[in-house]
Amino acid sequence: MTVDKNFVDTLFDVKGKVAIITGATGALGTAVSFGYGLAxxxxxxxxxxxxxLKVLCQELKKEDIECEYSVGDPATEEDVQKVVQNTMESFGEINVLVTAAGYNNPQPIIKQELTEWQKIMNSDVQGTWLFCKYVGAEMIKQGKGGKVILISSARSKMGMAGYTGYCTAKGGIDLMAQSLxxxxxxxxxxNVNTINPTVFRSDLTEWMFDPDSEVYKNFLKRLPIGRLGEPEDFIGPCIFLASSASDFMTGANIAVEGGYWAN
Known part of the structure; x- marks a missing residue:
């Protein structure tokens, strides 16, 4: 077997590809937006x-990143269709989809209202399904293949009290990727894969990063890597999954969680 040098040199090259990133103003979505743009x-x-979105797009353009924004609720079909249409009008094609939008509100099942549980399912599952449906249709029409990266969670395979909404939703995301x-x-x-993070730094989780807190100390006992996650930790896996380096990977639930599943 002979391995071509150009094949190796371009293995992780994503230049010129067009990506839609949902939940882009969240910590993970913002990191991936910059990572993709700078690549x-x-x-x-x-x-x-x-x-x-306007502020994020301005910041991306300051780094000479080609960026546009489109406002929409990922759980609303008409909004998703609009975002996909706007992307096609702006860039002419779609090569990569990253679904980073999501929501959680942990509560015991007997206290959680059905409407709140449904909000979790709509934000996490329905929104992902809708973007896969309409982006997938464009990718199929283009006939050039594509990369779909669904943001799941370490909680997709590990239950937790108060998480009957979130764990159920993320388990569904894993199976959605495998089915697609x-x-x-x-x-x-x-190619359709998930990445499955554990806790990473964001506005909602900043309180967990106090090294003197018992929550922090207890959580670290479950993380062989010895620290909690940072949004930048997901840029590499997302570039890998958007590149030809991952061409033989599909239907995978990829642990990007500091070893949480191992412990």
Whole structure:
């Protein structure tokens, strides 16, 4: 067997690819938006808050990143169709989808209202399904394959008290990726994988990063890597999954969780 040097040199090259990133103003979505943009990708950032999206897009453009934004609720079909249409109008194609939008509100099942549980399912599952449906249709129409990266969670395979919404939703995301891999990969060359983070730094989790707190100390006992996550930890895996280096991977639930599943 002979390995071509150009093949190796371009293995992780994503320059020129067009990506839609949902939940782009969140910690993980923002990190991936910058990571993709600085790697030479064109990014369409989307979410529900236009003011935040506008600021994010301005910051990306300051780094000479080709960026546009489109406002929309990922759980609303018409909004998702609009985001996909805007992306096609702006960039002419879609090569990568990252679904980083999500929501959680932990509560005991007997106290949680059905409407709140449904909000978790809509934000995490329905929104992901809708973007897969409409982006997938464009990728199939383009006939050039594609990369779909669904943001799941370490909680997709490990239950937790108060998490009957979130764990159920993320377990569904894992199976959605596996089902879509069976549906798309052989026929259309569209790879579908998840990354499964544990706790990482964000506005909602900053309180957990106090090294003197018992919450922090207890959580670290479960993390062989010895620290909690940072948003930047997910840039590498997302570039890998967007590149040709991951062409033989599909339907995988990839642990990017500091060893949490191992302990």
């Amino acid at each position: 030479g990708m064109k990014v369409m950032v989307t979410g529900r808050n236009e003011d935040k 891999a069976c549906e798309w990969s052989a026929e259309y060359k569209i």
